[in-house]
Amino acid sequence: MQEEFNDLFHQLLEQNKQQILRICAAYSKDTDEKKDLFQEVVINIWKSLPSFEGRAAASTWIYRITLNTCMRARMKSNKYQANHLKLDSIHFETIQNNDSVDPHATQIQINNLYRCIGQLKDMEKNIFLLYLEDLPYKEIAAITGVTENHVAVHMKRIKEKLLTCLKS
Amino acid sequence: MKFLWKSVSDFEIVTFEKELLNQEVRQHVRSFNKKILVRDIVEIGVAVMIIPMGVFIAYLLPDFFIRTGAMLLIPSALLIIYKILRARRFKKPGQHFISNQEYLENNLVNYQNQKQLLGSVLYWYILPPGICALLILTGLDLPAMKFYYALSITIGLGYIVYWLNKVTISKKIDPLIKRLEEELGELKGM
Secondary structure, three states: OHHHHHHHHHHHHHHHHHHHHHHHHHOOOOHHHHHHHHHHHHHHHHHHHHHOOOOOOHHHHHHHHHHHHHHHHHHHHHHOOOOOOOOOOEEEEEOOOOOOOOHHHHHHHHHHHHHHHHOOOHHHHHHHHHHHOOOOHHHHHHHHOOOHHHHHHHHHHHHHHHHHHHHO | OHHHHHHHHHOEEEEEOHHHHHHHHHHHHHHHHHHHHHHHHHHHHHHHHHHHHHHHHHHHOOOHHHHHHHHHHHHHHHHHHHHHHHHHHHOOOOOOOOOHHHHHHHHHHHHHHHHHHHHOHHHHHHHHHHHHHHHHHHHOOOOHHHHHHHHHHHHHHHHHHHHHHHHHHHHHHHHHHHHHHHHHHHHHOO
16 A cells, blocks of 8 residues: 555656646745745645545646645745755756757756746646646636636737747 | 757756655654644643643632632633644645645635634634633732732733734735735626
């Protein structure tokens, strides 16, 4: 039983770790905060796992936990000090990307994108991050709790905001 | 934009040491639960201890004021325990897997309850034991100077508790409520 639990936990993490990291980065001011957030998400996945019934798609479940944890951490950083976790079992590795035509320019574009995403309100940010993760509106609606129509209307507004920000 | 977003992962990867991760996570959850338990014992334990203390004082000192004050400590302590337990019932910890909107709504209710609890601290945490203390002080038949000195300390302590709770509400809880209301208002106003 415990072994099945552990296997499921690792399987979910392995399948979703890069998505989780990207979202944590969008909610963080710096690398340390991103790592703290990622670790907090891992802990919350573990804590929530007994409630995972497989009815919702695993990705929907993981995205919900990730986004809720990130929103909560932002509230905490305003209110109390966020938990500073230190899990030695998780390694973050920066890699040299040779595939990219100009890694430096790509990095600047990514930072710019993060900066503009950072200016959005939390729920707008959630909707847009899920859009960037290539999720259909139906799944975005299931994760965020708003209707598909609302997602569509929000997306229009968010894109306008982001385009203005990216051009500036 | 989507392509750019996905390319973030070309620059950083995450790896896990499975066995160590299991140990660390389990250890973290255990220590977290332990902290919650200690907090419960500290918060409620003090109030629980007041009950036999009240009985003991009432039994030991026959003065009318002291006996009344000591006996009133019992319902005061029970009220504090009831308020803390009731407030805790509203909290929904650990439910991270619900939708974002539900999560925000739950947090809003949680903070509104906290605000209500801290805002009414005068009536359930300060005044009832304060009145008991006043009765006991009256019954102790202290010299006037000592009586006023003890009374000032009692009122001062009560004021500090009141002030700290007011500050917590205005500096910490109110901004969070405002932010949550804005987020939810924006979603519903569409």
